[in-house]
Amino acid sequence: MPxxxxxxxxxxxxxxxxxxxxxxxTADGRVAIRxxxxxxxxxxxxxxxxxxxxxxxPRTAVMFGEAAHLYAYFSYGMHTCLNIVCRxxxxxxxxxxxxxxxxEGIELARVRRGGAPDRELARxxxxxxxxxxxxxxxxxxxxxxxxxxxxxxxxxxxFATGPRTGVNGAGGGTAYPWRFWIPGDxxxxxxxxxxxxxx
Numbered sequence: 457m458p459x460x461x462x463x464x465x466x467x468x469x470x471x472x473x474x475x476x477x478x479x480x481x482t483a484d485g486r487v488a489i490r491x492x493x494x495x496x497x498x499x500x501x502x503x504x505x506x507x508x509x510x511x512x513x514p515r516t517a518v519m520f521g522e523a524a525h526l527y528a529y530f531s532y533g534m535h536t537c538l539n540i541v542c543r544x545x546x547x548x549x550x551x552x553x554x555x556x557x558x559x560e561g562i563e564l565a566r567v568r569r570g571g572a573p574d575r576e577l578a579r580x581x582x583x584x585x586x587x588x589x590x591x592x593x594x595x596x597x598x599x600x601x602x603x604x605x606x607x608x609x610x611x612x613x614x615f616a617t618g619p620r621t622g623v624n625g626a627g628g629g630t631a632y633p634w635r636f637w638i639p640g641d642x643x644x645x646x647x648x649x650x651x652x653x654x655x
Contacts, residue, residue, distance in 0.1 A: 457600075457606075457608050459522070459523055459524050459600060460523075461524075461608075462523035462524040462540065462541075462542050463523045463542065463543055463544050464542060464543065465496075465498070465542070465543065465549070466496035466497060466498060466542050466543070466549040466550060466551050466634075467496045467498070467634055469496070469540075469542045469551055470494045470495065470496040470551045470634065470636045471494075471612065471615045471617075471636045472608070472612060473491055473494050473540065473551060473608075474491055474492065474493075474494065474609070474612075474613050474615050474636060474637070474638050475490060475491065475492075475609035475612075475613040475638070476490070476491050476606060476607060476608050476609055477489065477490050477491075477559060477605075477606070477607045478491065478553070478556075478588070478599070478604065478605070478606050478607075479560065479604065479605045479606075479607075480588045480589055480590055480603055480604055481602065481603040481604075481605075482589045482603065484564055484589065485561055485564045486560060486561050486564075487558060487560060487561035487562075487564055487565050487568075487587060487588050487589060488558070488559050488560035488561060488605075489556035489557065489558055489559065489578045489584060489587065489588060489643075490556055490557050490559045490643070491553060491555075491556045491643075492555050492556055492557060492637060492638045492641035492642075492643035492644050493554040493555030493556070493635070493636070493637040493638070493641075493643065493644045493645060494551050494552060494553060494554055494635075494636050494637075495551065495552040495554055495620045495621070495634055495635045495636070496549075496551055496552075496634040496636070497539070497549060497550050497551070497552065497634070498549050499519070499543070499547055499548035499549045500548060503627060503632065504625055504626045504627040504632075505620060505623040505624075505625070505626075505627020505628060505632060506548075506549075506550075506627070507519065507529065508520070508548035508549070508550075509627075512548070515529065516548060518541060518595055518596045519539075519541055519548040519549065519550050520545065520546055520547075520548045521541060521545055521596070522541070522545050523541055523542050523543060523544065523545075524540065524541065524542075524598065524599050524600050524606070525540075525541045525596055525597065525598055525599060526538060526539070526540070526541070526590070526594055526595055526596065526597045526598075526599055526604075527539040527540075527541050527550050527595060527596075528585070528590065528591075528592050528593075528594055528595035529592070529595070530592055531581070531582065534582070535581070535582030535585070536582065536585040536586075536590070536591065536592045537552060537553075537581040537582065537585060538552075538553045538581065538584065538585050538588075538590060539551060539552050539553065540553070540599060540606075552581060553581060553584055554580070554581050554584070554621065554635070554637075554645060555578065555579050555580060555581075555584065555637070555641075555643045555644050555645040556578040556579075556584050556587075556643045557575075557577075557578060557579075557641070557642060557643035558574070558577045558578055558587055562574065562577070564589075565577045565578070565587040565588075568586050568587055568589060569583060569586055569587055575642045575643075578643060579642070579643050579644070579645050580645040581645075613638055614638070614639070615636050615637060615638055615639070616636070616637055616638075616639050617633045617634070617635065617636055618633050618635050618647065619632065619633055619635060619647075619649065619653065620632060620634055620635045621635060621645070621647055621648050621649075621650075622648055622649075622650050623650055623653060624650045624652040624653060625652060625653065627653075628649065628650045628652070628653030629653050635647075
């Protein structure tokens with residue numbers, strides 16, 4: 457897809473990413489995943505659950521940049537989470553890659569994930585980044601250029617929606633049903649409501 461495909465509202469883009477295949481090549485080999493669960497995050501003043509809601513910071517600068525680039529961040533001081541930047545430059549938005557199934561390089565993914573069951577290799581945002589071998593330092597990388605490749609599905613797939621996982625406050629409530637997943641797909645992670653999420 458051309459970059460312009462990703463220059464759209466994340467709530468519109470997110471379900472279109474379901475079934476897409478993202479691959480990453482390293483010196484150890486290539487791993488590819490098929491996306492089964494994503495979450496949309498809008499920009500400044502639009503989304504209390506978004507990192508960019510309060511404006512530009514050094515951490516979120518990538519979200520304000522060109523579409524189809526990688527926004528990676530550290531969660532809970534332990535895990536790297538991966539997002540696809542969307543909208544036009546200057547409009548901070550992104551789609552979190554929350555769950556997937558490994559479709560290529562499964563042996564390498566197993567090594568990276570310490571022998572986890574195949575269903576669990578990329579089922580969750582931290583597991584997904586580990587399986588792909590994408591470090592935090594890759595933030596800002598172009599997902600439409602090597603060592604990445606992003607292939608969109610031939611047609612939209614059926615999906616379900618609901619509140620986002622683990623988001624505090626209003627952004628984790630039912631007013632923001634911006635988690636999208638393929639029902640019954642083994643790569644979908646369990647939904648966990650944040651204790652502080654609003655109804």
